[in-house]
Amino acid sequence: MKKNLLKTLSSFFLFVLLFSGCKKVTEQELMSDDPVSGKAALNERTANTPNGDNGCRLRAWQVNNGYSETFSYNRKGLVDRWRFDYADGFYYDYFITYDKKDRLLKSRMLMPGDAIDYNFYTDGKHITRCSGYLESTNELINDIFYIYNNRGQMIRLIDQPAGVETRFYYDNKGYNRRADMYINNELIYTYLLNFDIPGKNPYLGLNGLDFGFPNYIFLATPWDKRWNSSGDVLTYDNGNPIVIASDDPAQTEIHTGNGNYVTYAKYFDIPNEYYYDMTFSFSNCGQNSNGEDIQAGSGSVKKTGTMSIITRLKKILQKPSKNMKQELVDFKNQCLQQVKARGIK
Numbered sequence: 001m002k003k004n005l006l007k008t009l010s011s012f013f014l015f016v017l018l019f020s021g022c023k024k025v026t027e028q029e030l031m032s033d034d035p036v037s038g039k040a041a042l043n044e045r046t047a048n049t050p051n052g053d054n055g056c057r058l059r060a061w062q063v064n065n066g067y068s069e070t071f072s073y074n075r076k077g078l079v080d081r082w083r084f085d086y087a088d089g090f091y092y093d094y095f096i097t098y099d100k101k102d103r104l105l106k107s108r109m110l111m112p113g114d115a116i117d118y119n120f121y122t123d124g125k126h127i128t129r130c131s132g133y134l135e136s137t138n139e140l141i142n143d144i145f146y147i148y149n150n151r152g153q154m155i156r157l158i159d160q161p162a163g164v165e166t167r168f169y170y171d172n173k174g175y176n177r178r179a180d181m182y183i184n185n186e187l188i189y190t191y192l193l194n195f196d197i198p199g200k201n202p203y204l205g206l207n208g209l210d211f212g213f214p215n216y217i218f219l220a221t222p223w224d225k226r227w228n229s230s231g232d233v234l235t236y237d238n239g240n241p242i243v244i245a246s247d248d249p250a251q252t253e254i255h256t257g258n259g260n261y262v263t264y265a266k267y268f269d270i271p272n273e274y275y276y277d278m279t280f281s282f283s284n285c286g287q288n289s290n291g292e293d294i295q296a297g298s299g300s301v302k303k304t305g306t307m308s309i310i311t312r313l314k315k316i317l318q319k320p321s322k323n324m325k326q327e328l329v330d331f332k333n334q335c336l337q338q339v340k341a342r343g344i345k
Contacts, residue, residue: 056259056285058205063278065307071206078102078208084318086311092318094214104209116141116320120213126152130213134320141320162324164317175224183325188332189313190234190241197229197254199262202280214318227262229254233309235332244335245309246270253277258285271339274306309335 057077061069066087074080076098084092093110104127107118114136121129132142140161147156153174157166165185169178181189201224230247251268259282266277307315316327 056205056261056282057207058202058261058280059283060281061202061278062281063308063311064276065311067307067311073207074098076102079206080208082206082214084214084314086307086315090315090319092214096208098208102208104213107213109214111320118142118213127213132320161322164324164328175226181328183328187236188328191310192232192234193224193228194230194249195224195226195228196249197226197252198260199227199229199254199256199265200260201225201227202261202263202282205259205261205282227254227265230267231310233313235335237336242336242339243271244339245272251275258282261285269308271342272306272309276306276308 055077057073058071060071066085068085068087070081070083070085071079072081078096078098080096082094082096084094089112091111094107095110096107097105099105103122104120106120109116109118109132114134116132116134118130118132120127121131126146126148128146130142130144130146131140132144133139134141142162143160145156145158145160146154147158149155151174153168153170153176155168157168159165163184165182167180167182168176169180171177175193175195177193179191179193180187181191204225229252230249231245232243232247233245234241235244236242246269247267248270251266253264253266254262255264257263261282262280263282264277264279266275268275312331313328316324316331319327321327
C-alpha cells in the first residue's frame with residue numbers, strides 16, 4: 001500500500017515538474033528577443049505577460065514645450081488612465097477599462113467641452129477596430145480599422161470618417177522605420193525613424209495596451225522595442241518630398257535607467273533650428289536604501305514655447321473633427337511656406 005502511494009506521489013510530482021518546466025519554456029519563448037516577429041515588444045505590453053524586467057511602470061512623459069503624458073494603473077497593474085496635455089488649454093484624458101480576462105474593453109476620453117466613448121473589437125488575437133462616439137451628439141466620430149501582417153505587426157490603419165490612412169513599414173529586425181500618411185489615397189506625410197542608440201522604449205512600461213491606442217495615427221513609436229534615436233518628417237509639394245523636420249543624429253543624447261528604459265532624450269531639429277528634450281518617469285522600478293520607490297527620469301527639461309512638428313501633428317490627429325483632412329492640409333501648407341521662407345530645399 002505504501003509503495004503504491006509512493007509511486008502515485010512520485011508520478012504526481014514528476015508531472016508537476018514537467019508541466020512547470022513546459023510552462024517556463026513557453027514564457028521564455030514568448031519573451032525571446034525575436035527581431036523578426038516582434039513578439040517581445042508585443043507581449044511586453046499585454047496584460048497577461050510580464051514585461052521582461054522588474055515591472056517598471058511608465059508614470060509620466062514631459063517635453064520641454066510643456067506637452068506631457070501621465071499614466072495611472074489599476075490594482076492589477078493595467079494602465080487605466082492616460083492623459084495628454086498640450087499646455088495650451090487642450091487636453092485629452094482617456095479612462096480605460098478591461099474585461100474579466102484583462103482584455104481591453106472600452107475607453108472614455110474627456111476633452112474640453114465634450115467626451116468620446118470608444119469600443120474595441122477583436123479577432124481573438126488583435127484589436128481590429130476601434131469606434132468612438134461623441135457624447136454630446138452620439139455621432140460616430142472615429143471608426144478606425146487595424147490591419148496586421150502574419151507576424152502580428154500593424155501594417156495599415158484606416159480612420160474612415162476622417163478619410164485618413166497610415167501604412168507602416170518594418171525592417172528585418174522588427175523596427176518600424178517608416179510611416180506614410182495618406183488623405184484620400186494621396187501621400188501627404190512621411191515619418192522616417194532611426195534606432196541607432198540602444199534604449200528600451202518607455203511605452204513598453206504600459207501594461208494592458210497591446211497596440212497603438214490612443215496614439216493611433218501616424219505615430220508608430222509605441223510598437224518599437226527601442227526609442228528612436230532620430231527622426232525625419234517629410235511632406236510633399238506636387239509629389240516632391242520636402243523635409244520639414246530632421247533630427248541631427250550627432251546631437252542626439254539618450255540616457256537609460258532601470259530595465260534599460262529611456263529616461264531622458266534630447267534632439268536637435270536641423271531645419272527648424274531648435275533643441276527639444278524630454279524626460280520619462282517610472283515607478284515600481286525597485287527601491288532605494290530607504291525603502292522608497294526609485295523614480296527614474298527625475299531630470300528636468302529646458303522649458304521652451306516651441307512645439308515640435310510631431311507634437312503639432314499629434315494634436316491635430318487626436319482632436320476629433322470633421323475638418324481633420326483640411327487641418328492636415330493647412331498644416332502641410334504652413335510648413336511648406338516656412339521651408340520656402342528659409343530657402344531650404
